[in-house]
Amino acid sequence: MVSEHEHICWGNDHSHHHHGGHELAVQHVSAHYGEVTALEDICFSLHCGHTLALIGPNGAGKSTLINLLAGLQKPTQGQILWNGKPLHDTRHEIAYMPQRSEVDWKFPITVRELVEMGRYPALGLWRTPNKHDREIVDKALEALQLTDLQKRQIGELSGGQQQRAFLARALAQEAHILLLDEPFTGLDVPGMEALGALLQSLANEGRLIIASHHDLNSAPHIFSHSLLLKRHGIAFGTTKEVLTPQNLLTAFGKQQITTTK
Amino acid sequence: MNEFLQFLGEPIAQRSLWACAVIGFANGFVSALVVLKRSSLQIGTISCALLPGIALAILLFGLMQMSILIGAVIAGLMVGLGSLFVSRTSKVDHDTALSIIHTTGFAIGYIILVRLGLQQKVDDWLFGSIMSMGNSDLWIAYGISAMAVLGITALHRPLLIYLFDAKAAAAMGIPTRAFSYGIFALIILVLVSSLQAVGAFLTLGLLVAPAATMYLLTNRASLMFWGGGLIGGVGSVLAFFLSYPLGWHLGATIIVVLGCIFLSAYIFSPKYGLLRKKR
Numbered sequence: 001m002v003s004e005h006e007h008i009c010w011g012n013d014h015s016h017h018h019h020g021g022h023e024l025a026v027q028h029v030s031a032h033y034g035e036v037t038a039l040e041d042i043c044f045s046l047h048c049g050h051t052l053a054l055i056g057p058n059g060a061g062k063s064t065l066i067n068l069l070a071g072l073q074k075p076t077q078g079q080i081l082w083n084g085k086p087l088h089d090t091r092h093e094i095a096y097m098p099q100r101s102e103v104d105w106k107f108p109i110t111v112r113e114l115v116e117m118g119r120y121p122a123l124g125l126w127r128t129p130n131k132h133d134r135e136i137v138d139k140a141l142e143a144l145q146l147t148d149l150q151k152r153q154i155g156e157l158s159g160g161q162q163q164r165a166f167l168a169r170a171l172a173q174e175a176h177i178l179l180l181d182e183p184f185t186g187l188d189v190p191g192m193e194a195l196g197a198l199l200q201s202l203a204n205e206g207r208l209i210i211a212s213h214h215d216l217n218s219a220p221h222i223f224s225h226s227l228l229l230k231r232h233g234i235a236f237g238t239t240k241e242v243l244t245p246q247n248l249l250t251a252f253g254k255q256q257i258t259t260t261k
Numbered sequence: 262m263n264e265f266l267q268f269l270g271e272p273i274a275q276r277s278l279w280a281c282a283v284i285g286f287a288n289g290f291v292s293a294l295v296v297l298k299r300s301s302l303q304i305g306t307i308s309c310a311l312l313p314g315i316a317l318a319i320l321l322f323g324l325m326q327m328s329i330l331i332g333a334v335i336a337g338l339m340v341g342l343g344s345l346f347v348s349r350t351s352k353v354d355h356d357t358a359l360s361i362i363h364t365t366g367f368a369i370g371y372i373i374l375v376r377l378g379l380q381q382k383v384d385d386w387l388f389g390s391i392m393s394m395g396n397s398d399l400w401i402a403y404g405i406s407a408m409a410v411l412g413i414t415a416l417h418r419p420l421l422i423y424l425f426d427a428k429a430a431a432a433m434g435i436p437t438r439a440f441s442y443g444i445f446a447l448i449i450l451v452l453v454s455s456l457q458a459v460g461a462f463l464t465l466g467l468l469v470a471p472a473a474t475m476y477l478l479t480n481r482a483s484l485m486f487w488g489g490g491l492i493g494g495v496g497s498v499l500a501f502f503l504s505y506p507l508g509w510h511l512g513a514t515i516i517v518v519l520g521c522i523f524l525s526a527y528i529f530s531p532k533y534g535l536l537r538k539k540r
Contacts, residue, residue, distance in 0.1 A: 070432040096432035107297065107425050108482045117422050121433050125418060153480040169429075179432070 021047040022083050022176055024208055029078035031064050037231060038064040042078070044227055044236040048176055048208040051199055053219050053239065056229035057252050062212040063181065065229070069210065070096040070179050082177070092121035095170030097180045100162070105155040111165050112150040115140050118172030140171035144198075160191055167198065178202065180211035184218065196222035216243060265506055277391045277511070280399055281497040284391075284458045285515065287406030289471030289493020290413065291451045293485035294444055296472040297424045302356075303341075305465040306363040308452050310340035312386060312461055313370030320373055324382075330401065330453055337449035340366060389460030389512030402454040409451055413486060416440075421482050459512035467493060470519040477526040477533045496522055 025045040031038045039061040046052055054062045067073045069080065071088045080087045087094065095118070118140070119133050129137075141147045144164040149157060154165060163183065170178050183199075184192055199222065203209045213219055219226060219239055226242040228234040230251045235242045268274050295304050314336020315329050322328035340363050347358040374383045385393055394402070413420065423430040423440045431437045448468070455464045472489035479488065496519045504514040528535045 070428070071434070072428060072431050091432070091434040094432055096429045098426055098428055102428070104299075104425065108476060108480050108485060109421075109425060110480055113481070114425075117425075117429075120418060120422055120435075123418070125416070173433075 021049055021206070022208070023047050023081075024087070024177065025081040025084075026069075027079050027081065029065075029068060029075045029080060031061070031068060031073065032076045039068070039075075039229075040232045042227075042229075042233050044233065046208060046225060048206055049203055050225050051203045051209040051211075051223045053211060053213040053223035053226045054229060055213055055216065055219060055226050055243075055251075056234075060229040060251070061231055062229060065227075066096075066179055066181055066210070066212055069177070070094060072096075087177075092173060093175055094177045094179060095173045095175035097163075097166045097170065097178065097183065099181045100159070100186060102181075103154075103162075105162070107154070109154055110151050111146055111154060111157065111168075112137065112141065114154055114165050115146075115150075115168045115172045118169040118175075121173060136174070137172050140168040143171060144168045159187070160194060163195060164198070167202070171202075176206070177208045177210065180209070182212050182214065184211075184213060184215060184222075192218060192222075216248070219243060268505060273392060276399065277394075278498065278501055280391050280394060280402065280458060281501045281511075281515070282494050283406050284402055284455050285467065285497025286490045286494035287409050288451060288455050288464075288467040289496075290486050290490035291409050291448065292468050292470070292472035292493065293475070293482070293489045294413070294424070294472075295448065295468050296476055296489075297482060297485065298444065301465070301469045303359065304448060304452070304468055306359050307337050307340055307449065308456070308461050308464045308468075310363040310366045311336050311449075311452060311456060313366040313373070314339070315386065316370035316373035316377070319377065319379070324379075333453045333456070334446075334449055336366065336370075337445075337452070341445060385460070386456055387460050387462055388510065389456070389458050389463060391458045391511055394457050398457055402458070405450045405454040409447055410490070412443075412447065417483065417486075424482070459515055463512055463516045466516040466519055467497075470516075470523045471496070474519075474523045474526045477523075477530040480532070492522060493519070 023045055024047075026042055029042045030040050042061075042065065054065055056062055064073070068075050069087070071091065071094065082090060082093060115137050116129070119129060119137065123129060123133065138147075141150050144167055146161065146164055146168055149161060149165075154162060157165065167178070178199075180199075183195060187195060196218070199209050199211070203224070211223070213223065220243065223239050225237065226239040227236045228242050228247055228251050234251050235244075235247045269278075295301055311333040314332040314334070316332075317336075318328040318332025340359070344355060344359040344362050347353065347362065348355040351358075353361075371383065374380075384390075419430065419435045420440065422433065423435055423437055427437050430440075451468065452464055455467055458464075459467055471493040472485045474492050475485040475488040479485065497515045500515040500518040501511065503509065503518065504511045507514075509517075526534065531537060
């Protein structure tokens with residue numbers, strides 16, 4: 001089933017020489033807030049090179065799952081493995097992208113400085129960036145066509161450029177897993193198509209893209225795989241397999257399931 | 262003028278000058294945290310809330326430097342956490358809870374201090390009096406200042422990531438909870454150090470204006486710390502030289518000078534000023 005993927009090796013992390021692609025495995029993961037169950041017994045596994053949409057009604061646990069994967073909260077049960085080891089032992093492998101509305105766009109930081117933040121897991125507290133670090137930042141800026149904009153303050157960019165700047169930070173981090181919280185919210189159709197193509201190309205280079213997503217119409221065009229959620233997992237597989245009328249009815253009930261939000 | 266030069270030769274003048282420079286620099290440096298975290302108003306309420314803590318500590322342990330410090334820290338924590346607690350366990354929001362708790366606390370502190378016959382001290386704490394800072398006061402202020410500047414400089418890299426994007430910082434393994442408590446504690450300590458210099462009412466200005474000025478001048482967060490420190494230090498020293506000849510209150514003069522510096526950046530900043538060239 002699993003095809004061999006070309007791995008783009010940024011930097012000199014030896015874990016890249018791994019056969020058959022890296023695998024993310026979520027095993028029987030549950031999360032509770034006090035008495036309330038946010039997620040129950042979630043299971044799926046996926047190799048890098050794919051794009052995965054987390055789909056479900058409001059309160060289905062999409063954000064909770066993103067938080068769990070990002071290490072922002074701990075599962076009350078179950079485990080998340082990356083190549084057979086606990087994911088959060090390898091923090092640099094995960095890059096988190098916040099929702100647009102959560103970002104302080106007036107923060108005094110340039111595009112380049114934002115991308116340089118991605119080097120923190122490799123640099124630690126005090127090591128000064130060397131040539132290798134600078135090259136990776138240059139490369140990330142170039143890959144996302146931000147080289148000419150690198151000295152701009154982030155608020156001076158267009159919406160699409162802002163998103164690319166955060167993606168460039170993830171590239172500079174040399175992360176294999178990109179977690180995006182509702183990245184398509186508020187984008188117009190051309191913006192959506194551009195971001196979708198970009199995520200696809202980042203996945204083709206050997207990364208695993210995971211995003212919460214609410215637009216059922218666009219999901220099949222953007223994501224190779226989907227996980228349909230309603231506290232527990234309803235279906236997991238390729239997006240076409242998952243988004244069947246029957247599954248959607250289970251997840252969303254009788255409310256209209258074909259409209260876009 | 263001669264009289265002023267003569268005054269500058271006095272040890273107390275030199276001591277005050279040093280205190281202005283150091284406290285101004287440290288507060289300006291830390292002000293970047295306050296501005297970048299957008300927590301100015303909270304800090305303002307906490308600075309006033311230190312008064313009851315100090316009053317209670319004096320009531321319990323007598324007028325000592327240590328008791329003042331501890332009382333202030335406890336008061337800051339009580340107001341900060343207490344308002345959070347009230348807002349979570351009732352219908353009122355955080356701002357409302359904070360306003361009630363800090364004004365009530367302030368009123369209690371004022372009553373206690375006046376009843377203790379410390380009217381003069383109350384004035385010092387409300388409006389500041391660098392001249393009346395004793396040696397131990399100064400050393401504590403210098404110690405806190407050094408700690409603040411060194412601590413922020415050492416943790417500068419993860420700190421900026423945390424301030425900008427706390428979730429991404431947590432995903433990278435940065436201990437964000439420790440950072441948020443650490444910042445809170447550091448700000449309370451810095452408030453205590455400047456409490457005697459500029460007073461509970463005015464210390465907020467010293468902890469906001471310098472970095473707010475830099476905010477209008479630069480796109481680089483790292484410059485806000487050092488630039489803020491420079492503005493705070495230079496502004497305070499300038500105020501020292503203005504206040505004596507003019508016969509103005511020193512603490513108040515510091516805040517006025519910093520306010521004027523901010524105003525000129527607001528008007529003349531090449532990038533973000535009112536008079537910038539329209540693109």
